[in-house]
Amino acid sequence: MNQVELQSTRFRAALIAWYRLDGRILPWRTTADPYRILVSEMMLQQTQVVTVLRYYDRWFQLFPTLESLAHADESDVLHAWQGLGYYxxxxxxxxCARWVVEHCGGKLPCDIKSLLELPGIGRYTAGAVASFAFNLPAPILDANVIRVLARLVNLETPIxxxxxxxxxWELAEHLVRGPEPGTFNxxxxxxxxxVCTPRAPACERCPVKTYCRASHPQNIPRKSVRAEVVRRQENYRWIRRGDQILLRKCAGPRWKGMWTxxxxxxxxxxxxxxxxMRHSVTRFVIHLKVFSGRAPAVLAPDNSYHRVKDIPDLPMPTPHRRSVDVLLGGR
Ligand code: SF4
Known part of the structure; x- marks a missing residue:
């Protein structure tokens, strides 16, 4: 074993030993079911663990298997996702579930190449499913891993x-090779x-500090350009007719299939x-305003009335759900 391999082996061992003692027990870490792992990885993209925990178990009550998800209506899927954002x-x-049922006999493939062919699966998700469900030495790079690796090698070039x-990617690929790749990831x-958090890394209690070359970790990772915040105002109408409310079914990419x-x-x-109210979507800060309006003489093709009692069952993005709840006097 050469010096680099020896260092990698010791690094892996120190990290895994720490994880076994101090890592959180999360439901997707105690299963090797590829479907459950896929769902967790999709939910965790851009959403915090504490939020995902509120949705995870309920998801499997609604869609216990990949097959049940494949056969579900899109509106039920969006409704179950409501509140997680990034629909x-x-x-x-x-x-992806439909594709797997149609083309893969209902079983998620276990190799990276086939996983990457599935709709909506990128290199990160493929690596996560391959390593967590099938224990394959597949690298993953999410925001946490990028930060840790960039600091470990004191990477000063933009990530x-x-x-x-x-x-x-090369570093992640090199390090994941070894026993227990899923646990290592x-x-x-x-x-x-x-520990190696964005603003205040706790280096003094880091289990791999002897391998870390970062001199000013809070300045790493670096990015080439910081996306500018864009402020935008969106105006909507509140139109009520007896016990019905006028809603619009969205066709655009942001909220396709949902009601606003x-x-x-x-x-x-x-x-x-x-x-x-104000809410943020990626780099946009949106000022949403709702104005009272009169029932139109002719309905637009994507508009329709819905009874107040049916509204909880419709998939609605959170800002619109909140607007309707407040305007109905709910909260
Ligand atoms: S020593 Fe500090 S910067 Fe380096 S990996 Fe550990 S927490 Fe991160």
Whole structure:
């Protein structure tokens, strides 16, 4: 064993030993069921663990198997995802389940190449399923792993373009080779979540500090450009007819298949919103305003009335669910 391999072996052992003692016990870490792991990985993209925990078990009550998910209506899938945001993940998961049932006999493939052919599965998710479910030495790079690896090698080049990206993938690929690749990947993620955190890494209690070359870890990783925050106002109408409310079914990519309040085409200067809130989507900060409106003489093709009692069963993005709840006097 050469010096580099020896260092890697010791590094892996130290990290895994720490993880076994201090790592959190999370439901997706106590299963090797590829479907359960796939769902957790899709949910965890851009969503915190504490939020995912509120959805995870309920998901399997609704869709206990990949096959049941494949046969579900898209609107039920979106409804179950409601509150997790970034709904394209739910659609991808649904498409993936359909594809696996149609083309793979209902079983998720166990090799990276075939996993990458599934709709909505990128290199990270394929690596996660391959290593966590099938214990294959497949590298993963999520935000936590990127931060840990970049600091370990004191990577000063930007991580969001070449050669930074390739450096990290090569390092992840090198380190994952060894016994228990799934446990190793989990440990790396956990180190980033609990110890090597973005703003205040706890280096003094880091189990791999003797292998770390970061001199100013809080300055790493570096990015080439910081996305500028874009502020935007969106106006909607609150139109009620007896016990019914006018809603619009979205066709655009953001909320495809979900129901929102209808858009307000024109707002008069003296109109005052009956509800407003701000929310963020990636780099957009959206100021949502709802104005009261009159029932239109002719309905737009994507608009329809819904009884108040049926609204809880419709898939709605969180800002619109909140608007409707408040305007109905719910909270
Ligand atoms: S020593 Fe500090 S910077 Fe290095 S991996 Fe550990 S927590 Fe991160």
């Amino acid at each position: 394209s993940r739910a659609r991808h998961l649904h498409q 969001d373009r070449e050669p930074g990206k390739s450096t990290l 989990s440990a790396l993620m956990e180190l980033g979540a609990l 309040l209808p858009l307000a085409d024109e707002i008069q200067n003296d109109e005052v919103p009956v509800f407003e």
